Structures are given as structure tokens and as C-alpha cells.
Amino acid sequence: MKTWQRSLMALFALFAVWGGAAYADAPGAAPVEFPYTGNRTAVWIVAQLHILFAGFILGAPIFVVISEWLGYRKQDPRYDRLAKEVTKVTVILYSMTALTGGLFIFVLLATYPQFTTWLINHFFMVFAVVYPLLFIGETIVLYMYFYTWDAWKGNKKARHIALGVLLNLIGSITLFVIDGPTSFMNTPVKAEGVSPAEFLATASIWDKIFNYSWMPLNLHRLVGNVTFGGFVAGLIAAYMYMGAKKEEERAYYDWMGFVGNMIGVGALLFLPFMGYLLAYELCDYDASICPYMMADQLSMFFEMQGAMIGLIFLASNYYIWLSMKRIEGVENVRMTVLAPLVMIALPLVMTKVLTDYPVPDPRSLAFLLPLLLAPFLIGRFIPLTVSARTVIKVGFLMVVVGDAIWLTPHGFVPTGAKLVAELELPSDWNFLALMPAKNSAAFTLVFVTVVNYVIYNRAIGQGTIVWGKIDFASQFVLIFLAFSAIWTMGLMGAVRSLLRKYFHTYNLLPDFTAESFTPTLAYSAWWITAITVVFYLVVSFAILVTLRPSEAKGHAPEGSPATAGAK
Amino acid sequence: MGNVIKKLAVGLVVGGALFGVTRALEFPLVFQLMFVAYALLGSAVFILLDAPSLKPMSGGKSVIALVAFYIVLCVVYVAGASMWPQYDPEDEKGKIDKILKPKRAATEQGKAEELIARAKALDEQVKALSVRLKALGGDQAPASQGTGGSAAAPTSTGAASGDMLKVGEDQWQLQECYNCHKLKGEGGKKRGPELDNIGSYLTVEEIKQKILDPKSWMAEGFEKEYEKGKMPDKYKDLMEEKDVEALASWLVTFKNTSINTPKPIKKK
Numbered sequence: 001m002k003t004w005q006r007s008l009m010a011l012f013a014l015f016a017v018w019g020g021a022a023y024a025d026a027p028g029a030a031p032v033e034f035p036y037t038g039n040r041t042a043v044w045i046v047a048q049l050h051i052l053f054a055g056f057i058l059g060a061p062i063f064v065v066i067s068e069w070l071g072y073r074k075q076d077p078r079y080d081r082l083a084k085e086v087t088k089v090t091v092i093l094y095s096m097t098a099l100t101g102g103l104f105i106f107v108l109l110a111t112y113p114q115f116t117t118w119l120i121n122h123f124f125m126v127f128a129v130v131y132p133l134l135f136i137g138e139t140i141v142l143y144m145y146f147y148t149w150d151a152w153k154g155n156k157k158a159r160h161i162a163l164g165v166l167l168n169l170i171g172s173i174t175l176f177v178i179d180g181p182t183s184f185m186n187t188p189v190k191a192e193g194v195s196p197a198e199f200l201a202t203a204s205i206w207d208k209i210f211n212y213s214w215m216p217l218n219l220h221r222l223v224g225n226v227t228f229g230g231f232v233a234g235l236i237a238a239y240m241y242m243g244a245k246k247e248e249e250r251a252y253y254d255w256m257g258f259v260g261n262m263i264g265v266g267a268l269l270f271l272p273f274m275g276y277l278l279a280y281e282l283c284d285y286d287a288s289i290c291p292y293m294m295a296d297q298l299s300m301f302f303e304m305q306g307a308m309i310g311l312i313f314l315a316s317n318y319y320i321w322l323s324m325k326r327i328e329g330v331e332n333v334r335m336t337v338l339a340p341l342v343m344i345a346l347p348l349v350m351t352k353v354l355t356d357y358p359v360p361d362p363r364s365l366a367f368l369l370p371l372l373l374a375p376f377l378i379g380r381f382i383p384l385t386v387s388a389r390t391v392i393k394v395g396f397l398m399v400v401v402g403d404a405i406w407l408t409p410h411g412f413v414p415t416g417a418k419l420v421a422e423l424e425l426p427s428d429w430n431f432l433a434l435m436p437a438k439n440s441a442a443f444t445l446v447f448v449t450v451v452n453y454v455i456y457n458r459a460i461g462q463g464t465i466v467w468g469k470i471d472f473a474s475q476f477v478l479i480f481l482a483f484s485a486i487w488t489m490g491l492m493g494a495v496r497s498l499l500r501k502y503f504h505t506y507n508l509l510p511d512f513t514a515e516s517f518t519p520t521l522a523y524s525a526w527w528i529t530a531i532t533v534v535f536y537l538v539v540s541f542a543i544l545v546t547l548r549p550s551e552a553k554g555h556a557p558e559g560s561p562a563t564a565g566a567k
Numbered sequence: 568m569g570n571v572i573k574k575l576a577v578g579l580v581v582g583g584a585l586f587g588v589t590r591a592l593e594f595p596l597v598f599q600l601m602f603v604a605y606a607l608l609g610s611a612v613f614i615l616l617d618a619p620s621l622k623p624m625s626g627g628k629s630v631i632a633l634v635a636f637y638i639v640l641c642v643v644y645v646a647g648a649s650m651w652p653q654y655d656p657e658d659e660k661g662k663i664d665k666i667l668k669p670k671r672a673a674t675e676q677g678k679a680e681e682l683i684a685r686a687k688a689l690d691e692q693v694k695a696l697s698v699r700l701k702a703l704g705g706d707q708a709p710a711s712q713g714t715g716g717s718a719a720a721p722t723s724t725g726a727a728s729g730d731m732l733k734v735g736e737d738q739w740q741l742q743e744c745y746n747c748h749k750l751k752g753e754g755g756k757k758r759g760p761e762l763d764n765i766g767s768y769l770t771v772e773e774i775k776q777k778i779l780d781p782k783s784w785m786a787e788g789f790e791k792e793y794e795k796g797k798m799p800d801k802y803k804d805l806m807e808e809k810d811v812e813a814l815a816s817w818l819v820t821f822k823n824t825s826i827n828t829p830k831p832i833k834k835k
Contacts, residue, residue: 318612
């Protein structure tokens with residue numbers, strides 16, 4: 001090992017020891033009292049803002065590097081430009097992630113000093129060594145990736161793409177590492193017959209990280225971040241489209257909006273299932289979490305979530321509809337009649353099958369897979385076809401039906417304790433409020449969206465797409481999607497945190513403060529909206545600062561990929 | 568415009584039909600209205616699909632449109648969330664306080680707080696005694712004579728036997744057992760067995776054993792739930808010994824043979 005390497009290591013070790021000593025010696029001073037918001041809401045605001053920025057800077061590079069690779073492979077400069085513009089915004093938001101992250105720790109230490117010290121002590125290696133090192137590594141690679149963009153082109157492009165892959169690798173590991181303490185707070189390690197406190201005393205750091213909800217949370221956040229990044233890319237495109245003065249700029253940002261939306265929707269299709277997996281593991285950890293989440297104090301949060309997901313699916317399909325309208329020759333595109341028939345049959349059949357063979361019983365697949373694949377596998381042998389327009393309209397009808405099923409509650413009450421007959425679904429129809437029906441609703445939304453994209457691809461293949469001529473309303477749809485995705489992230493983040501009930505760490509470390517109760521949905525909605533607006537203001541500022549000047553001067557072809565032999 | 572009216576009319580007809588059908592099926596009014604709202608949502612979607620294209624905007628006009636759009640979104644989301652039934656945190660605050668009180672008392676901070684509270688109570692008593700002594704003309708008496716009075720006695724001596732059942736019922740509510748078990752016709756979503764006749768099958772000790780070690784007994788017909796460990800094994804850590812005793816003593820009083828409480832099977 002070289003001298004500088006040893007010195008660097010010693011320096012990190014010194015920081016780690018100093019950090020640990022500083023936390024361990026935390027004085028027993030009384031926590032501060034945040035005015036107006038209270039301590040819990042203050043932590044909530046800063047944590048949520050940090051997660052939003054972090055979600056974007058971790059999600060965006062995933063599709064940035066894919067876009068860069070597509071640009072290189074297809075020799076299409078638009079992909080490279082998209083990748084570079086999103087990276088420009090990412091670099092600015094990276095600073096905001098670090099800033100809000102630091103602020104988060106300060107606020108946490110000031111408001112909940114004992115709990116924060118306790119958590120840091122349990123994850124000392126993570127907080128003092130692994131996480132900082134990863135963050136520093138990610139910073140270095142991100143800046144290298146950004147500043148070598150123009151230098152590493154031509155035959156060096158592959159090297160640049162490899163750097164992007166490395167950035168994503170470090171980013172994903174960072175996410176997985178910090179998810180350790182986060183998921184631990186929800187589902188701390190436990191073992192049968194041993195008290196959680198006793199087991200914790202003997203548990204290794206890996207036991208603590210590899211808890212029940214760690215991997216489901218990793219997957220949920222990973223997919224969620226890509227969705228979120230895609231929709232924010234759509235937002236960037238919408239802003240730039242609205243401000244574009246030239247036809248070619250409008251054409252480019254129309255294309256970018258479409259790609260951003262496609263990435264967002266593509267990842268969104270997996271999100272309900274990742275969310276289901278996380279909820280499944282949480283319920284498996286402690287069955288009492290399930291009623292608290294779905295039938296009791298947080299049940300109306302899930303109603304709101306259903307409304308938001310429904311709106312997001314409606315909007316993303318509406319965007320496809322508007323995109324189709326500007327394809328010349330779309331009226332000639334047709335599809336097998338099986339597609340709309342399966343759409344209509346799906347909620348009913350799937351509810352029945354999943355009631356008889358509940359998840360994760362694989363027998364349900366024996367019925368569902370043939371049904372879902374029928375339009376694609378045997379559709380071509382059936383001569384009866386319908387127009388693309390009809391298929392999409394039936395799809396919209398089924399999205400509304402899917403939303404309706406998702407939203408129908410067991411009772412219009414905020415808690416099961418207040419359930420009376422006048423507010424409860426009749427018992428014969430109670431199946432509408434159960435998980436098989438909710439799963440079939442989610443699957444209907446996903447299936448309709450997939451079919452719409454298949455039709456869209458056929459339309460592109462058979463017709464001519466006119467970029468820059470999309471209905472202007474589509475830009476508001478892109479903005480709506482980004483705003484709604486952020487709002488939903490805030491809502492579900494609040495739900496995940498509230499699942500700890502009156503504990504800082506579930507069943508292990510109680511929160512003795514007067515704020516350890518479940519807030520109302522209305523109160524939460526105010527703060528989620530406020531956080532979303534603040535985030536939006538910062539992102540809007542970042543977009544204007546980074547992209548408007550270059551757009552005003554006219555785009556220089558610096559990001560265009562050159563042929564492999566170019567110097 | 569004709570298109571909008573046509574689709575609105577279709578929405579109203581479908582909504583009316585859904586209202587009629589759900590009314591005939593004896594859905595509560597709130598659900599009937601919900602189905603009408605779904606029909607109107609569908610109507611709005613189809614109106615939007617065939618709406619004329621929006622003319623491009625630029626400059627100040629697009630900024631104003633954007634700001635107005637954001638304001639609408641914020642208002643709709645806050646109002647939308649506020650329209651759902653709201654959980655009253657006051658329902659929970661008392662419960663949480665009752666659950667956490669003994670735990671808080673057990674912590675160093677809790678002990679310190681208790682000492683401070685007792686010192687304050689003593690101080691108050693001293694002051695009251697001083698006032699009384701003054702009134703009696705004994706203002707020369709040392710104030711310290713008031714210390715060590717009966718107020719210093721511990722306030723909590725455990726639940727008296729007569730209150731045991733009340734404490735047990737309280738625990739049923741505090742631990743939210745009703746979320747999984749039906750009792751007296753209330754609560755339960757078939758997650759756990761109905762308990763109205765549990766007293767005919769199990770003794771206080773056996774119920775205690777089941778609460779503290781959920782794998783010790785299995786309800787007949789709940790094999791899948793038992794295998795999956797649906798009943799949380801957290802109560803031994805969350806509940807005080809006397810509270811488990813009280814809950815078991817209260818549950819054992821339920822001997823309603825008209826209710827089909829599944830037979831418990833000893834597993835450990």
C-alpha cells in the first residue's frame with residue numbers, strides 16, 4: 001500500500017473515531033422544540049425533501065446511461081443530448097441532496113438526540129465509514145462522468161458509458177446501504193422466543209441490515225426512483241418545450257417528453273407489484289401492521305394512494321392518446337378483437353382466480369397467463385380486428401373501472417372501530433374491498449397501458465410521427481405526472497414511517513414524545529403538498545439555470561455522438 | 568359542445584343506472600353516490616379524449632398558465648385528501664399514553680421525571696401546610712416539617728382485584744386485539760378466531776400462555792394462520808405481566824356457547 005493510500009485510510013479512520021466519539025458523548029441536553037411545525041413534522045419535511053432529491057439523483061443516472069448507450073448504438077444524437085441535459089440537472093440537484101442530507105442529520109440530532117445516537121451506534125460502520133465513502137466515491141464519479149462527456153466521445157465513448165455504469169453501481173449500493181437503517185426502523189431483527197432487545201444485543205451489523213423489509217424496500221425504491229426520474233425528465237422536456245422558440249427545439253423536446261414519459265411509465269408498471277411485495281413482507285413480519293395500514297388508522301391514506309395511482313395511469317394513457325393523434329396514418333392501425341375483450345374480462349376473471357388461488361399460489365398463473373398472452377399469441381389467427389382508437393377507448397373505460405375497484409373501500413370510516421352498517425359495503429360485495437380485487441384492479445391498469453404502448457409502436461411502424469406537433473395539453477400532462485408522482489412518493493413515504501406507530505424503531509424503542517400519534521390525512525396532505533411545491537421550485541430553478549442559457553444560444557452539437565472512428 | 572353534452576348525458580344515464588342498481592342491492596347511500604361519481608369520472612375522461620387541441624402558449628401567458636395549473640393541483644390534492652373520513656388522533660393519544668407510561672417510568676429519564684414530579688408535589692404540600700400554619704398563628708414553625716407526608720407514598724399499587732376486569736377490557740382496546748378477533752359482535756375480519764366462548768375452553772393460565780407464546784395453542788380451522796405465525800409474538804415484550812393477567816382474566820369470562828368459537832388445540 002502506498003503512502004498516500006495509507007494516509008487517506010488513516011484520515012478516514014480518524015474521522016470515523018472522532019465522529020463516533022462525538023456521538024457517543026452527546027450531552028443529555030433537552031431536545032429543541034421546533035416552532036409551528038413541532039419536531040416530528042420538522043424531521044418529516046427535511047427527510048422527505050432529502051429523499052426526493054436523492055431519489056432523483058439515483059434514478060436519473062440509470063436511464064441517463066441507457067439513453068447515452070442508445071445514442072451511441074443508434075447514432076442518434078437526441079439520446080446523447082437527453083442524457084447530457086438530464087445529467088446537468090442531476091449535478092445541481094446532487095448538491096441539494098448533500099445539503100438536505102446534512103440538514104436532516106442536524107435536525108434529527110437536535111430534535112431526537114437520544115434516538116439518533118442510539119441508531120448511529122447500532123449502524124456505526126454504515127454511518128461513519130461505508131456511507132460517507134460511497135457518497136464521496138459517487139461524487140467523484142458523477143463529476144468525472146459529467147466533465148468527461150465531451151472529451152470522451154468517438155472511440156472513447158464506451159469508456160464514458162462504463163463510467164456511467166460505475167456511477168449507477170455506486171449509487172445503487174449507496175441506496176441499499178442506507179436502506180439498512182431505514183428498513184431496520186420498520187422491521188428490526190427478531191428471532192422466535194427471544195426478546196427483540198436481547199436479540200439485538202447479539203446481532204451483527206449484517207443481521208441488522210438484512211432485515212425483513214430491506215430487500216423489498218431496495219427494490220421498491222430502485223424502481224420508484226427510475227419512475228420518478230423518468231417523470232422529472234418529462235417535466236424538464238415540458239418546460240423546455242413551452243419555452244422553445246424554434247421548430248427544431250420544439251421537435252426535440254417533444255421527443256424528450258415522450259421518452260421521459262415512456263421511462264416513467266415503463267418503471268411505473270412494476271411499481272404496484274414492488275409496493276405489494278413490501279407490504280406483504282411488512283405484514284409477514286407483524287400481522288398487526290396489516291390492519292393498521294389497510295383497515296385502520298392509515299386506511300384512508302391508501303384510499304388517497306388509490307386515487308393518485310388511478311390519476312397517474314389515466315394521465316399517462318392520455319399522453320399516449322395525445323401522442324397517437326399526431327401520427328399520420330394512425331387511422332389504419334388495427335388490433336385483434338381479443339385485446340379489448342381481455343381488458344374487459346380481466347378484472348372479473350382475475351378477482352375470481354386470485355380469490356381461489358391467493359398470492360403467492362402459482363396455480364393462479366395457469367389461468368391468468370393464457371388470458372393475458374392470448375391477444376399477442378393467438379390474436380393474429382383471429383380475423384376480427386378493431387381500430388386502434390377503439391382499443392384505446394375501451395382501455396380508458398377499463399382504467400376507470402380499475403380505478404373504481406381500487407378505490408372502493410370496505411367502509412367509509414377512518415378506523416375499523418367506527419364501522420357501522422350505514423358506511424359498510426354489503427357483505428355479498430365485500431370481495432370488492434379485498435386484496436384479490438385490488439390486485440386485479442392494479443393488473444388491469446398495467447395491462448391496458450402495455451396494450452396502449454403496443455398499439456403506439458404499431459402506429460409508429462405503419463405511420464409517420466410528426467415531432468413538435470403534439471397537442472399543447474400534453475405538456476400539462478407531463479407536468480401533472482411529475483407533480484403527482486412526487487406527491488404520491490410523499491404520501492407513501494409518510495405511510496411507511498407511520499407504520500412504526502408510537503415507536504422510533506418498531507417494538508424496540510418507543511417514542512415518548514407527545515407527537516407519536518397517527519396524524520390526519522388532511523394534515524399530512526398539507527405538508528406533502530408543501531414539500532412537493534418546495535421540491536418543484538428547486539427543480540424548476542435547476543432546469544432554468546442549467547438548460548435555458550444553452551437553449552437561448554442555440555444548441556451546440558457538443559453532445560452528439562460521433563462515429564466510432566472519430567477523434 | 569354537442570359532444571360534451573352527449574358524453575355528459577351518457578355519464579348521467581350510467582350514473583343513474585348504477586345508483587338504481589346499488590340502491591336495489593341495498594348498498595349504503597355513500598356507496599351509491601360513489602358509483603355515480605365513478606360514472607361521472609368516466610364521462611369526464613371521454614370528454615377530455617375528444618376535446619379540441621390546446622393552442623400553444625409562450626412567454627408570460629405560459630408562465631401564468633403554469634402557476635394557475637400548480638395552484639389547481641395543490642388545491643385539488645389537499646381538498647381531495649381532506650374529503651376522505653379523517654382519523655381522530657385524540658382516539659389514539661390516550662391509548663398511547665397508557666401503553667407508554669410504564670415504559671417511560673422504567674427509563675432513566677422517566678425515573679428522573681417521576682422524582683421531579685414527586686418533589687413538586689411535596690413542595691406544593693409544604694406550601695399548603697405553611698399557609699395553614701400561618702392561619703393558625705404558627706408562622707414560626709419550620710417549613711420542613713411538612714416533608715415526608717402521605718403524598719410521598721407510591722401512587723400506583725397495581726390494579727385492585729375488582730378492577731382487574733376493567734384493566735383487561737382496557738388492554739383489549741389498547742393492544743387493538745379487536746383488529747383480528749371478533750368479540751361481542753364487534754371487530755375482527757376473520758383474521759383470528761371469534762372469542763365469545765373462549766372461557767368455555769381455556770383457563771386464565773392457558774389464555775396467558777397463548778398471548779405470550781402464540782405458538783402454544785392453535786385454533787381449529789386456523790391452521791394456515793398458525794403456520795404463518797399470524798398472531799404476533801410481541802406481547803411478551805410489549806405488555807406488563809399484570810396486564811396480560813388482567814386481559815386473560817377478562818377473556819375467560821366470555822362463555823357464550825351460542826357463538827362458534829373454534830376449539831383451541833394445545834401445540835406446546
